[in-house]
Amino acid sequence: MATVEEIRRYYDEYGSISRVSRELKISRNTVRKILNRIQDVQNGFQKEILSENQNQPRHNRVITEELSDFVQKKLEDNKKKPKKQRLSAIDIHRLAQAGGHQVGYSSVKNIVNEWKESHITRDIYVLQDPPEGYRAEFDWGFVDLFINDSPRKISMAIFSLVFSQYRFGRLYPSQTTSDVIQGHVDFFHEIAAVPQTVVYDNATTIYDRRTGRYNPTFLSCAVHYGFEPKVCNCGSPQEKGSCEKSVSVVRRAAFSENLHFKSLEAANLHLAQCLVGLNQQKVFRRTKIPVQLLEDERPYLLTLPVMEFSNYELRQVSINGYGLIQFQKNFYSVPEQHCSKKIFLKIYADKIEMLDNDTVIANHTRLFGIFQYSLQIPHFIGVLERKPGSIPHSKLLRSQNKTIQDLFDIYYAQKPKDFLPVLRLFKEFSPEMVCVAVESCIKRDLPPTWEILRMFIVEPKPSEPESEDWKNLEFTIPEPDLKLFDKKLQEGKND
Numbered sequence: 015m016a017t018v019e020e021i022r023r024y025y026d027e028y029g030s031i032s033r034v035s036r037e038l039k040i041s042r043n044t045v046r047k048i049l050n051r052i053q054d055v056q057n058g059f060q061k062e063i064l065s066e067n068q069n070q071p072r073h074n075r076v077i078t079e080e081l082s083d084f085v086q087k088k089l090e091d092n093k094k095k096p097k098k099q100r101l102s103a104i105d106i107h108r109l110a111q112a113g114g115h116q117v118g119y120s121s122v123k124n125i126v127n128e129w130k131e132s133h134i135t136r137d138i139y140v141l142q143d144p145p146e147g148y149r150a151e152f153d154w155g156f157v158d159l160f161i162n163d164s165p166r167k168i169s170m171a172i173f174s175l176v177f178s179q180y181r182f183g184r185l186y187p188s189q190t191t192s193d194v195i196q197g198h199v200d201f202f203h204e205i206a207a208v209p210q211t212v213v214y215d216n217a218t219t220i221y222d223r224r225t226g227r228y229n230p231t232f233l234s235c236a237v238h239y240g241f242e243p244k245v246c247n248c249g250s251p252q253e254k255g256s257c258e259k260s261v262s263v264v265r266r267a268a269f270s271e272n273l274h275f276k277s278l279e280a281a282n283l284h285l286a287q288c289l290v291g292l293n294q295q296k297v298f299r300r301t302k303i304p305v306q307l308l309e310d311e312r313p314y315l316l317t318l319p320v321m322e323f324s325n326y327e328l329r330q331v332s333i334n335g336y337g338l339i340q341f342q343k344n345f346y347s348v349p350e351q352h353c354s355k356k357i358f359l360k361i362y363a364d365k366i367e368m369l370d371n372d373t374v375i376a377n378h379t380r381l382f383g384i385f386q387y388s389l390q391i392p393h394f395i396g397v398l399e400r401k402p403g404s405i406p407h408s409k410l411l412r413s414q415n416k417t418i419q420d421l422f423d424i425y426y427a428q429k430p431k432d433f434l435p436v437l438r439l440f441k442e443f444s445p446e447m448v449c450v451a452v453e454s455c456i457k458r459d460l461p462p463t464w465e466i467l468r469m470f471i472v473e474p475k476p477s478e479p480e481s482e483d484w485k486n487l488e489f490t491i492p493e494p495d496l497k498l499f500d501k502k503l504q505e506g507k508n509d
Contacts, residue, residue, distance in 0.1 A: 018063050021048045081115050085125045147314025149176045150209035154189055155261035160274045171197035174260040178307030179297045183264045183289055185282050187382035191219040195235045195325045196363035207315035211242045221245045238323045240316050267292055327361040344381040347393040389413045391440040402431040417449040421462055435464035447471050
């Protein structure tokens with residue numbers, strides 16, 4: 015236990031209660047209490063700093079020699095065990111109580127800390143200074159966002175070039191091998207080059223430590239772009255500390271204030287704008303900003319291949335009785351003209367293509383929830399013409415834009431057959447164009463019939479003048495010479 019004299023001497027030297035607390039390993043409240051009592055004695059408010067009982071040395075009756083030997087023996091035994099099967103301080107405390115020692119956890123923890131200070135050597139790392147263009151680092155992070163007012167935990171891929179500290183980030187719905195590869199493709203196109211090596215942590219989608227082999231699809235990507243993948247040791251974040259720090263820096267810079275976005279694409283656009291600002295700020299121990307250092311680093315980077323890596327998975331699926339296929343617990347519509355019971359899917363990171371032999375018959379934006387539906391109206395026009403009474407409560411209608419649902423409910427609920435010409439517009443135009451036309455009709459109090467909707471879509475909108483500066487122009491018109499007019503008129507009569 016520190017003495018009053020030690021507390022006073024250390025405080026006179028450092029002038030900080032927190033520093034005295036750290037140096038003497040006692041509570042800040044204790045330091046503050048002793049300093050206040052010293053001040054009271056100097057001001058004559060009390061006679062002594064400590065009472066007689068407080069001056070008596072205290073003996074720790076809980077931490078006995080037998081307990082210390084017990085704890086130290088368990089710590090020595092830990093050295094012989096696998097790292098993940100060693101006893102923690104909580105485990106040792108539990109065993110000590112089972113052995114009859116009436117001791118609290120903090121007392122056992124103090125013994126463990128004292129033992130570690132004299133028996134465990136410090137980890138020493140080797141400082142790295144990789145050359146230009148040699149090394150990039152990759153890591154995943156999570157961001158909690160509200161996409162279309164729905165809370166979601168989104169995966170964020172972060173790349174960092176070690177020499178220039180240039181950062182790249184992109185949000186993806188998951189962390190599959192396809193997402194990992196797509197992140198690499200997007201990063202390489204961002205910098206228009208390829209680093210010589212890319213370092214990863216313990217990501218099973220990239221490297222399987224049990225077999226010691228890289229994922230075959232990912233390895234094909236690495237061979238295509240010519241970079242060398244390297245995996246750091248487990249539990250060693252310092253081996254790629256540049257990217258570990260970048261994850262938290264980018265996450266705070268982009269999503270500490272703005273959490274609500276209409277779509278994942280909108281969130282990615284916001285992230286890209288924030289990264290532009292980050293890459294134009296100075297970083298530690300760099301004389302130039304990252305975008306300038308990237309240009310200095312570019313001659314040492316690998317050339318980007320002309321052909322882009324084909325990042326997709328091919329899978330054959332069956333079509334059910336509703337004209338749908340199922341992939342990862344989500345459903346996608348198939349054009350009704352397709353007669354076969356099976357179809358091939360070309361699955362990309364963000365979309366799905368449906369193939370009939372080598373012909374693409376449909377495209378869908380990929381869904382990442384569960385039991386969601388991507389239903390396209392043109393795929394069902396024929397069956398709806400035969401069964402117009404099925405429209406009102408169909409999953410097809412209720413999965414469309416609210417504008418289309420309201421259009422049917424307000425104008426066509428009692429005559430669904432008249433709604434068929436409107437649905438045929440989806441075979442010619444995109445859903446967005448049809449929705450804009452519907453909103454234009456309603457805004458002008460016009461009946462949203464097929465003819466009027468098509469007119470709004472097809473006919474070009476009148477262009478508005480870019481500015482009204484012409485109103486401020488000043489020009490003069492000379493007075494007409496009527497004598498010249500009379501002369502021309504007289505000549506006409508003579509002819």
